[in-house]
Amino acid sequence: MNRDKIVMSVTAVLLLTVPFWAGYVGGYTDLASRVLIYALAAMGLNLLLGFTGGLSFGHAAYFGLGAYGTGLMLDYETSNTLLALLVGTLTGGLAALMLGPIAVRRRGIYFSMITIAIGQMFYFIAVRWNSVTGGEDGLTGFSRQPVFGLPLNSTQFYYMVLFFFIVGALLLWTILNSPLGHTFVAIRENQKRLTFLGIRVDRYVALSFAISGLVCALAGGLNALLDNFASPDDLRYTLSGDFLIIAVLGGMRNFWGPLVGAAIFVLVQNYVSAITQNWMTVIGLVFVLSVIFFPLGVLGFFRRRSET
Amino acid sequence: MLLDVIFNAFNGLIVGSFYALMAIGLSLILGLNGVINFAHGGFMALAAYFAFTLVPYVGFWGALIIAPLLAGAVGYAVEQLIIRRLYLRDPLYSLLATFGLALIMQDLMRTIWGAQGLPLAIPDFLNQPVSEVYFFVTGYRIFVVALAILSTGALFAVLRYTRLGVRIRAGNADLETIAALGVNIYLLRSANFVLGIMFAGLAGILAAGQLGLTPTMGDSLIMPSFVAIVVGGVGSLLGSLLGGLIIGVASGITTAFYPAASEVVIYLIMGVMLIVRPRGLFGQEGLFE
Numbered sequence: 001m002n003r004d005k006i007v008m009s010v011t012a013v014l015l016l017t018v019p020f021w022a023g024y025v026g027g028y029t030d031l032a033s034r035v036l037i038y039a040l041a042a043m044g045l046n047l048l049l050g051f052t053g054g055l056s057f058g059h060a061a062y063f064g065l066g067a068y069g070t071g072l073m074l075d076y077e078t079s080n081t082l083l084a085l086l087v088g089t090l091t092g093g094l095a096a097l098m099l100g101p102i103a104v105r106r107r108g109i110y111f112s113m114i115t116i117a118i119g120q121m122f123y124f125i126a127v128r129w130n131s132v133t134g135g136e137d138g139l140t141g142f143s144r145q146p147v148f149g150l151p152l153n154s155t156q157f158y159y160m161v162l163f164f165f166i167v168g169a170l171l172l173w174t175i176l177n178s179p180l181g182h183t184f185v186a187i188r189e190n191q192k193r194l195t196f197l198g199i200r201v202d203r204y205v206a207l208s209f210a211i212s213g214l215v216c217a218l219a220g221g222l223n224a225l226l227d228n229f230a231s232p233d234d235l236r237y238t239l240s241g242d243f244l245i246i247a248v249l250g251g252m253r254n255f256w257g258p259l260v261g262a263a264i265f266v267l268v269q270n271y272v273s274a275i276t277q278n279w280m281t282v283i284g285l286v287f288v289l290s291v292i293f294f295p296l297g298v299l300g301f302f303r304r305r306s307e308t
Numbered sequence: 309m310l311l312d313v314i315f316n317a318f319n320g321l322i323v324g325s326f327y328a329l330m331a332i333g334l335s336l337i338l339g340l341n342g343v344i345n346f347a348h349g350g351f352m353a354l355a356a357y358f359a360f361t362l363v364p365y366v367g368f369w370g371a372l373i374i375a376p377l378l379a380g381a382v383g384y385a386v387e388q389l390i391i392r393r394l395y396l397r398d399p400l401y402s403l404l405a406t407f408g409l410a411l412i413m414q415d416l417m418r419t420i421w422g423a424q425g426l427p428l429a430i431p432d433f434l435n436q437p438v439s440e441v442y443f444f445v446t447g448y449r450i451f452v453v454a455l456a457i458l459s460t461g462a463l464f465a466v467l468r469y470t471r472l473g474v475r476i477r478a479g480n481a482d483l484e485t486i487a488a489l490g491v492n493i494y495l496l497r498s499a500n501f502v503l504g505i506m507f508a509g510l511a512g513i514l515a516a517g518q519l520g521l522t523p524t525m526g527d528s529l530i531m532p533s534f535v536a537i538v539v540g541g542v543g544s545l546l547g548s549l550l551g552g553l554i555i556g557v558a559s560g561i562t563t564a565f566y567p568a569a570s571e572v573v574i575y576l577i578m579g580v581m582l583i584v585r586p587r588g589l590f591g592q593e594g595l596f597e
Contacts (some may be wrong), residue, residue: 105582208509
C-alpha cells in the first residue's frame, strides 16, 4: 500500500505541474489536456466496462453529444462557458439515461452490437442535420469564454480540465465505494446469482450506463472547449474503440488504469502521426498486440508481478 | 412520384443485398467463433481490390470466383495468427483485435491501391437496362439480388445437408459437446471463419461493380449489417437476409421522401424492433446471453 501512496503522490505532483515541464519533454500543454480528457472519458466508460461488465462500443456518442451540446450553447445561447459545459454534460447524460434501458434488453456480445448501432445513429444525425450541426465539417464558430473573469489560455484551461477530471474521478470513486458500486461489481462477477437474490440487474446496468455516459459527456464538452470545435468524429464508433483500448491498455480492473492508458495512447498517436502517413497501421498494431500480450493492461501487469 | 419511389426502393434493394451478404458472413462468425468481426468491412474491400487486380487476367467471372477465395486465404491466416488466441477470453478482446485489424487493413489497402476511388469493370451485357421505363433496372442489379439470394440458399443447403454444415450448427448449439464427441473444433472454427470471410468477399466484389472501390468502402456497409443481424435475429440466416433487405429498402424509400433521414431510419427500425421484439424477426430466445 505504501508504494501505491508514493506513486499517487508523484502522479499528483506531475499532473499539477504539467504546464511547467511539458515543453521541455517535447510536449505541449494542450496535449496534456487531451490526455486528461480522454482519460476521463475512458474512466467513465470503465465504470460500465470494467466494473459492471457491460461491453459498450458506443460511448463516443455521449462524448460527442457533450461536445455538440456545449458548442451549440456557446454558439447560440450563452457566453457562460461553465453553463454551456453543464448543459452539454446533461444532454449526453440524459441521452445515456434514455437509451441505456433499450440497450440492456440484450446482454453479452449482442449488447455491444446494439450500443454501436445506437452510437452510429447520433453520428448520422450530426452529419446530416447540416443547418444545426454544421454537417461533415463539424461545429465551429464558438470559443471558450473567460470564466469568472479569467481568460482561458492553454495553461488556465489545463487547470480547468484537471479540476473537472478530479470532480469526475471523485464521483466515480465515491460510487464504486458505495453499496451501489458493490452491486455493479457483483453484477460483473455473477449476474445470475444477483438475479436470484432479487436484484433487478437490468436497471442497475442501465444506471451504470447512464452514469458512465454522463462522465463521457463531461469529457466531450471539455474536448469541444479545448479545440473550440466539435466534429462528427467525436461521435463515431472509432472513437468508442479508442476509449475501450485506452481502458484495456491501462488496465480496466484498476481505477486509474484509463489514465495510464490515455497517456500512452494519446502520446503514441500524436508522435506516430507526426512521423508517418501509415499511423493507422501503428495504432492498429497497438490494438492487436496489446490485446494478445497485455490483456490485463499496464497496471494489471505490474500489479500481478508485485503480488507474485 | 411513384416511379421515384420505385426507383429508390429498388436502389435500396441492391444496397440491402450487400447488407444481407455482409450480415450472413458476420452472423456465421458471430455464431460459431463468438467474434464480432469488425474487420469484415476490411475483408470485403480486400476481396474487391483482389478482383480489381485480377479482372484484366481472368475476366469478371474468374475474379468473382478467385477473389473471395484469396480473401478467404487471408482470413485463414488472420484466424490462425490472431483470432484463435482469443477464443477463450472475454469477447471484448476479439472485438478490439478485429477493430485494430480493420484499421491496419484499411491503411495497407490505401498504401497499395491508393485512396482514390477505382472502378470495377463489369461485363457489358449486364450494364444494359432491362426496360426503357424502368431504366434503373439493369442486368447487373438483377444479377446482384439473384446472387445474394442464391448464395444464401447454397449456404442454407450446406448447413442443412453436409457434414460440415451439421457440425457448424451443432457447434452453435453446444461447442463443448461436439468437442467431446471428437470433432476438431479448432479446425471447424477456422473453416467457419473462412466461410464467413468469403461471403464478405462476395459482397465486396458485387458492391464494387455497383459503387466502385475505395479503401473505406466497408465502413459504410458494416454498421447496417450489424443492424440487419439485430433486426433479423441473431443465429438466423433467413433473418440476416431479410433484415438486410428490409433495412435496405426502408432506407431507399426514405431517400425518396426525406433524404436526410435515409441513414437514421435504419437505426430507428432497430430501436423499434428492440422495444417490440428484442430477439429480432427470427432470433432464438436466450442466444448469446
